[in-house]
Structures are given as C-alpha cells and as structure tokens.
Amino acid sequence: MEALADLNERLASIDAAEDARHIHGRPTSIGFDFEQERPLLAPLPADEYDTGIDLLPLVHRNGRVTVRQGYYSVPAKFIGMKVRVKLRANEVWVYDGRQVVARHPRLTRRYTYHDILDHYLEILLVKPGAFAGAAALAQARAEGGFTKTHEAFWAAAKKKCGDKEGTRMLIEVLLLHRQLPASAVIAGMATVLKIGSISTDMVAIEARKAIENSDLEDAGPTIAHVAFAPGDEDDDTAIEEDHGGAGAKVISLRTRRLPPDPRTALPDMSKYDRLLTPVTDTVNERKGTSA
Template sequence: MSRREAARLFGIDRRTVDKMLKFSIPPGYRRSKPVKGPKLDAFVGIIDAILEADKMVPKKQKHTSKLVFERLRDEYGFKGGITIVSDYICATKQRQREMFVPLLHPPGHAQADFGEALAVIGGVERKVHFLVMEMPHSDACFLKAYPAETTESFCDAHVSAFEFFGGVPISILYDNTKIAVASILGDGKRKRTRVFSELVSHYLFTDRFGRPAKGNDKGKVEGMVGYTRRNFMVPKPVFASFDDLNAYLESQCRKRMEDMLRGHKGTIGERFAADAEQLQPLPAVPYDACDKQSTRVSSLSLVRYRGNDYSVPTQYGHQQVIVRGYVHEVVIACGSEVIAQHPRSWEKEDYIFDPLHYLALIEQKTNALDQAAPLVGWELPQNFLVLRRLLEARMGKGGKREFVQVLRLLETFQMIDVEAGVESALERGTIGFDAVKHLVLCRIERRPPRLDMTVYPYLPKAHVAATSAGDYMTLLAGGRS
C-alpha cells in the first residue's frame, strides 16, 4: 500500500510512516542543538562565564542550576523559566566532560599516593595517613600507615615498599605533593625538594608527576587507595600501636597476591613475576628516612621540632644542632655527636623531657629541685626517697645536693645498679654519695666493698681488745661450772 494509505489505516502521520520505512528500530528523539530559545539566547554568554569561573573554585562552592537561574532573574532581568536554564547547563556540562584513553602499563613501573582512614590506636580513635604504592602491571600493592602525612613518613614508606617488592621500580608516578615538589617551573618541569632529591639519588628511580589537580593521571593507585580503605580498614582497625597496624596491613597485601582479578588469567602474585624481573636491585644500605632540620638550643635547653620541644643536656645550651625527625623518634646531634634521643611526639605544643639532661644544672641550683618541670612525673624507686630524706636530715641543703649527685649516677650507670647501690648503702647506714658510688662500682666490678669509716663519724664504732690467755681460762672455768 502507499504511504498515505498506511498512514490512514494505522492512524499515524505520513512522516512517521517515512521513518518506519527508513529505520528498522525507532530512532527516538534526538536533539541536534543545546536547549535554548529566544528567551535564553541573550543570556547564554553569562551562563557560560559563570560555569567557566566555577572551574576555579571548590566543588562544594560551585553554582547550582537554581542559583544560576536566580542570578539571571535578579541581576540580569531574565524572564524565562528555570527549566530551560537547567537543560542548557546540563547539556553544556555533558559536552565538557573529559574523555580518557585506555592505557597499557608495562612491568616494572609504579604509582604512589597517600590516603586517609579512621583507626583506633592504643585505645584512641584517630585519623591515620597511609601511603599506597602499586605496580599497575600486576596490581600488586603495598601500604603503610602513619600518624601524619610528613616527609619522614613519605620516605619511610618508600624504604618499606622497596623491601616488600624486593627491588626498586623503574619509575614512580606521583601527584604534585609538596613533600616531593618544591615548585612547578614555567616549562612544566618540577623542582624537587631536598629530601626527595636525596631519596631519588639513593634509589635511582625515575620520578614522574601527573598534571595538577588531575588525579586520573594516576588512576590505578587512586583506585587502590579506595580499595585498601574499603577492604583492609572496614570495620575500623583496632591495634595497640602503629607497628601492629602496619604488620596487619602488610599481611593483607601478601594475602591479596593470591587473588585473581577479572580479565586476567593468573593471580596477582603470578603476574608480579614480570614486574619483579624489571625491578632494580636494592642498594647495600637503605635510605635514612628522616627529616633533617638545623636549629638552635634555647636557654631552657630545649630544641623545637614540628611544634614540639625536646630536651638536650644543659651544656649544649645556645648551640647550633641538627634535628633528625624519624617516624618513631627524634635524634638531636651537635656536630658529629648524638646528644639526645626521644620518642617522637605527634601531639601539638608538647614538651618531651629527659630528666637526666637537667641534673648537672640542678646540682648547681638545688633550690629548683622540687619545682623542676623536667623531673615532674619521674618515678624513682622508694629507696631513693628514703635516701633523700636521710641526707637532708643529716646535712640540710648540702644533703639535697648530694642527692642530686646520686641521681647523676644514672647518667653513667643503669637504674638497676644504682638502685642496688642505694639499697646497700641504706642497709649499712652509710648515707652519702661517695658510699653509693663505691657500692655501685663494687656491684658492677663484682668485688667486695671497702668503705672508709672515718667518713661516717656518726656511725657507732666497735672496739676490739687484744686477746689474752687469761680470758680463755675464764671461759673454760665458766664452761666447767
């Protein structure tokens, strides 16, 4: 039948019949141009300018379609409805969405990035920062968690990752973290930070960087950060320390080597063999993963590092020192000599004292003994307190100085040896610094003590008379009776 007859028979338009003859499947409605009408034409430039400006602001502060409509209405006198504005914005954003090229990842190359998660460490819930290093060819991964995203944690994670993989990747792709990138030069090249330059020079890998604010340039590790957070840290991990948490995370990475991913024939571990063949050998000595800073000791014998104050011996006051900040400790050196070591504090504005650092000064300023902040919380054995009370009772202010001298023995000897010396002095009644020191040395050298009793005139003296034969006869006579 003709088109007109078919249209009349089925009750449809002849143009619909033409489409039915042209297409085997109904093509549906297709819009050839963005939605805009006479009412919107004059305002398209304004909308485009607003959307362009939104690219420079955080996602949560971008204009919504409703807000764009209200601005057009209130500021520019737009008379149309919100629908055509919303449709135009939707179509514009869809045209601007970025497209991506599928990538092939040769073996031996890696990507690295930091992530965040909540965990309970030592009974306290806190945010942990973990660095993930992934080998995109095999999907093998390694991650390690830290209290903060710092230079020393960045370097320490690299050292641990290289040991885990058994070698150094040919190249590692990063975002433009300030830990690694000091500045981006005009030609797009990156100027490395001092510590990152040391790390690269030590392990001799090639560093590569993605475009600023373009996380998709290292999409494999971005996805791995999310995967490890969802699979290794849900529910929230609960551990006594970061060492325990990291041991668990490493075990999960090794366990994952047995998984077989969609689209691959072998397990991750089997495919990692190709990566392992391309890895560079580890250097003989691992990189010293720390942050180095030069600073000066204050008049309170304190060194400030990352907002916290750490003590050093008072004889180094006002001198220039080098601070090496590790993940778990802070080491302070003056020249080539290490003068102080402290556990690392991740609190804010904290004071970390070693009481032994201040004893030489307190010996000169004994009035500060009971108010010295470095000694607060220093738990000494009970025998020390008894010794102090007896020294002050016998010698007054001089006894306080002798007690500090006894404490200074801890600068050289172990607490267990000094405590034994104090206990032995109390048992003998030889209350004094010289006696305690002598008894400590005798204990260490395993020899009997020989105290000069003339130093202790307050002790009762025993007088032994010469023996005579008559005395023996007296005893014998008494025994017969």
C-alpha cells in the same frame, strides 16, 4: 598500641588480598608473578634508607628545642646554640656532630613537652633548691626512671645534711648514671641505705661492687657496717668490716677515684744532689788548696 596493631593486621589482610588478585588478561595472580621475579631482584643496599627530616633548631634558655610545635630537652651545655635534629616517624634524635646526645619519643600533641632529667643536672647542682619542683623530675617519676630507691636516698640525704646539701648529694648520685648502669647505681643506693652510711662515694663503691658481683644476683651485701675513721669524718677514708672474720680493711676513696700512675719508675735525682752541698765548704776547700 592497640590501634597500631589493628592497623598492621588490616595492612596484612590487604597485602594478602592483593597477592591473590589477577590483572586483567593475565592467567596468574600478582603474588605468583612476584615469586617468579624475586630471584631476579637486586639485593637491598647495605646502608639503611634514612626516612627522617633534618632540622637545625635553636636551643632556648629553658634547655629545649622546638620541633613541629613540640618541645624537647637537650643537654644544658647546648643552650644558645643550634643543634641538628633528626625528625623520624616515632622519635626525635638530637645530634652534636655525629654523636646522638638526646633521644625522645615524638610528641603527637601540639605545645607539649618531653624532658629528660639528666639534661638539667649541671644546672640543678648549682641551684639544688629548684630540683624538687623541676618538670623533668615529675616526668622522670611518671616514667619510672626516678625510683623509690632514689626517693629513699634523697630523704636520708636531706635528713643527714639538710635540704640543700642532701639534694646536691642526690644529684651527684644521679650523675653516676652516666658512667654506670642504672641497676648498679640503684643497688649501690640500696646497700648504702641498709648500712646507714649516706655518702655519694659509698654509692659509687657499692655500685662497682654490684657490677663485679653481677653473677651473684641472689647474694646479699657483703659488708655489715661502713663508717668514717673515728675523729676524722671529713677524710676520704672508710673502714669496711667483713662478716668473714678477716678483720677490717681500709678503703681509700681518693685512691678509688684517681687513675693509676702511668709512670713505671721515679726519675733519677742523684745528679741534683750536688746542689745540696753547702757553698761555704766548697769555697774554703778551694782557698786551702791555693795556699
């Protein structure tokens, strides 16, 4: 960054010297002449000029594309497919149609790579044993995306459910980053660690609470204890106790996950009640009438 700043300062000094320069035979400087012509220039086009280069590399089995002897990760679902890559001066953009699915800083050294942990989560969810040694995890730690809160939640999840299931629980939490802001997910993990109830569903609930109470940054967690209903630890129902004295209230995690029912009212089933009438009674009535 310092070298780039020095380069910009040098270019600015060269521009200033060029504005003061006089062309042979002209009484005015280049800068003065340009200011006279500026009002006559046409406006700049509304669309930005694209200075990038379009490429169509193949996504390798390791989930990376090769661009100018550098390796960049893409979402795992594109493995074996060709994707459109925009090679820019400082960035590399990967497209699926018109949608950008990956953005990387451009690598300056040959045969180096840049991975994004989110691109491999579907694979690691199936093979959680490979998560700890993943190169994408090491890079996420180095860049600060995998925080100490993630580390603490991972350790607590492994302590509760074992290494395999605990790692899978962490990956499910990492998938929440696709739907919720990172700060909210981290706040949800911190609250869950504080109350001692390690659950992916509880992280999602607390993350949404953090979004709703984002204007109350200095306020602490609103719940004192969260536990599964006694005798039914596998049920998707949690009991939330409030400090305010209003008593405990039940939160259905399944209800939180499902979208609202779009139907305004249940269909009328009265015309089907005739099918419930026993057939024998109807036949006996007809026989009595005929007699």
